[in-house]
Amino acid sequence: MAIAKAERLMNLALCLLGTRRPLSKRELRGSIEAYLEAGSDDSFNRMFERDKDDLRELGLVIETVENLDGDVGYLARRDSNRLPPVTLDAEEAAALGLAAKVWQQARLAGAASGALQKLRAAGLPEEVDPYEPHSALEPRIPVHEAAFEPLMLACRDRRPVVFEYRKANAARPEARHVEPWALECWRGHWYLAGWDRDRGAERLFRLSRITGKVRSRAGKFTAEVPDVVTVRETVASWAGEIADRSAKLRLRAGAGYPLRAKATSVRELGDGWDELEIPYGHGMDAWLVEFGPDVVVLEPAELRADVVDRLRAVATG
Amino acid sequence: MAANAIDQTRRMLSLVTYLRERPGARIADVARAFGISEDELISDLDVLPLCGTSFRGGDLLDIDTDGERIWWHNPAALSAEAAAPLRLAADEATALLVAARAVATLPGLREGDREALLRATAKLEAAAGETAGASDRLSVTFESEGGVFAEVDRAISERRRLWVRYYSPARDELTEREVDPIRLFALGHTYMEAWCYRSEARRTFRLDRVAEIRILDEPAAPPELELRDLSEALVQPSADDPEVVVEVGPGGRWVAEYYPHDSAEELPDGGLRITLRTPDPASLRRLALRLGPDGRITEPGDLAQSARRAAVEALAAYEAADGETHGAPHSAPHGEPHDEVHDAPGQGRGQGA
Numbered sequence: 001m002a003i004a005k006a007e008r009l010m011n012l013a014l015c016l017l018g019t020r021r022p023l024s025k026r027e028l029r030g031s032i033e034a035y036l037e038a039g040s041d042d043s044f045n046r047m048f049e050r051d052k053d054d055l056r057e058l059g060l061v062i063e064t065v066e067n068l069d070g071d072v073g074y075l076a077r078r079d080s081n082r083l084p085p086v087t088l089d090a091e092e093a094a095a096l097g098l099a100a101k102v103w104q105q106a107r108l109a110g111a112a113s114g115a116l117q118k119l120r121a122a123g124l125p126e127e128v129d130p131y132e133p134h135s136a137l138e139p140r141i142p143v144h145e146a147a148f149e150p151l152m153l154a155c156r157d158r159r160p161v162v163f164e165y166r167k168a169n170a171a172r173p174e175a176r177h178v179e180p181w182a183l184e185c186w187r188g189h190w191y192l193a194g195w196d197r198d199r200g201a202e203r204l205f206r207l208s209r210i211t212g213k214v215r216s217r218a219g220k221f222t223a224e225v226p227d228v229v230t231v232r233e234t235v236a237s238w239a240g241e242i243a244d245r246s247a248k249l250r251l252r253a254g255a256g257y258p259l260r261a262k263a264t265s266v267r268e269l270g271d272g273w274d275e276l277e278i279p280y281g282h283g284m285d286a287w288l289v290e291f292g293p294d295v296v297v298l299e300p301a302e303l304r305a306d307v308v309d310r311l312r313a314v315a316t317g
Numbered sequence: 318m319a320a321n322a323i324d325q326t327r328r329m330l331s332l333v334t335y336l337r338e339r340p341g342a343r344i345a346d347v348a349r350a351f352g353i354s355e356d357e358l359i360s361d362l363d364v365l366p367l368c369g370t371s372f373r374g375g376d377l378l379d380i381d382t383d384g385e386r387i388w389w390h391n392p393a394a395l396s397a398e399a400a401a402p403l404r405l406a407a408d409e410a411t412a413l414l415v416a417a418r419a420v421a422t423l424p425g426l427r428e429g430d431r432e433a434l435l436r437a438t439a440k441l442e443a444a445a446g447e448t449a450g451a452s453d454r455l456s457v458t459f460e461s462e463g464g465v466f467a468e469v470d471r472a473i474s475e476r477r478r479l480w481v482r483y484y485s486p487a488r489d490e491l492t493e494r495e496v497d498p499i500r501l502f503a504l505g506h507t508y509m510e511a512w513c514y515r516s517e518a519r520r521t522f523r524l525d526r527v528a529e530i531r532i533l534d535e536p537a538a539p540p541e542l543e544l545r546d547l548s549e550a551l552v553q554p555s556a557d558d559p560e561v562v563v564e565v566g567p568g569g570r571w572v573a574e575y576y577p578h579d580s581a582e583e584l585p586d587g588g589l590r591i592t593l594r595t596p597d598p599a600s601l602r603r604l605a606l607r608l609g610p611d612g613r614i615t616e617p618g619d620l621a622q623s624a625r626r627a628a629v630e631a632l633a634a635y636e637a638a639d640g641e642t643h644g645a646p647h648s649a650p651h652g653e654p655h656d657e658v659h660d661a662p663g664q665g666r667g668q669g670a
Contacts, residue, residue: 009323010368058323059405078401082401087440092440095417095420098434099419110327111412117328289631290606293630296635315629317624
């Protein structure tokens, strides 16, 4: 049976960490059983390159050193691989323990517990007084979008990408060339902010609208990355969260609790109806139509007309 | 799987550091400290004796266990320096820092917990150094969800029953219930899982739909329940539930993102035919109305009919009102948003009770 990959990686890591002088490929191959069994030089070389990349992903700083004879050697120096001293008390440890559990995405969940394990190995306190009251809340960060992981890596490494994207009302997806800046999760959905190369402007994308694979592009970013990338404010305004207008409606008594909760004033009309003043933003018309015959928009006229248009569409079905 | 090999390697590197300092460590304690099962730990302990600085000449780590404690017979096989705690990788720093910053924004978090988290975050940023740099490229915000959080949190810690007035969007009504809270979780929105005495069943309540709340004197006594698995979708339609078919145009594709469905078939116009299941099809009348020109429910027929009736009735009210005021001016139809993101329904789509 082939030797398990974890065993091979572990051996390479220990060899590189345990040496004081650079080890040549030949020496490493002679020290690690899995490499001896690799067969051809080609398959060993491929395996070795992949393994080095994997260890670097795990945070290992591996140096490539050339000696006077031109031979290449590898080592992981202690001073560049050591965790600086970090002292956390039991409360801080418990708080990080809660944080490490929130990811529902395999790669980040693995990375978060890996970080905690490294801290644990460095002496992070384990015992927490079980009688100390803590918030009962269990926060979770959902990641359902397939585009998340490749975009996360592209943001991290500042690599341009291309993907097929379907705009809200578009019949067909279209290719978008993007320099990805940042990802943000709001209300359980992920958004990407970045530079759209074709449009020559900053754009925001909703990850669930990306169809197909996210592919990396060679080369560097061409546009400057802003210091602060705002995602949430923009999305919130599109979701109608930013109320910049005010409407007057009639609402059937007892109905439409969420409208009442947002209203600035509620006046009983006495005939089984109430009159509400309510601040609103984008998308209000579609929401009001949900209440069917329990809502009548009085003002403004354009909102009223939008609601009537939507009702007509449903009535003629 | 490759991802598992990576996680296992990462874990074993930390284990080596940890075990070297703690001869005779107990399996149960180590598993707890590492947040893994005892079986996972045992499988790591099976691999470690095959690892070392060379497989020749007895340099392999001589680590074994009697089933209760872990013994390392040749700690000198690895120098103290080689076994020193390792720096955080970029992904590790990012995963922990982004999560910690997000949790610190939770509105209902106890102040002591928040302060501890902020202190820990600052220390972690310092320890991670420049590897923490990329962590600002990811961020997560949790919602505030009204002011009822503190009451639920207190009721859980004091094991008390709650009285709530809860809004159900499916029926557009408020109902009063007594519930025994079991847990609070945040997943996009903040939810309370509770035993509901009105429905004699476990229910999930979205906190922003709790209109009123009171902590009762009665102790909470929820039946023993297995907690729901938060990695699964909150809405879990059953195969016995009636089928609903929704046909949407390009502007209604968001339905497939918000509603768990059995299938979504592409239509020639760029729309979708979505088949989903719900225990209560009448609750989807709101969806039919919201879709307006962007789609319609085709099955079941009586649901489609009830949406049409509601729209006709609503229009009648406008016509009556227009008759009184001699007609309101009619404006151009609502323009399409020119942003890249769909105008997602502001109210969100969670599961109601």
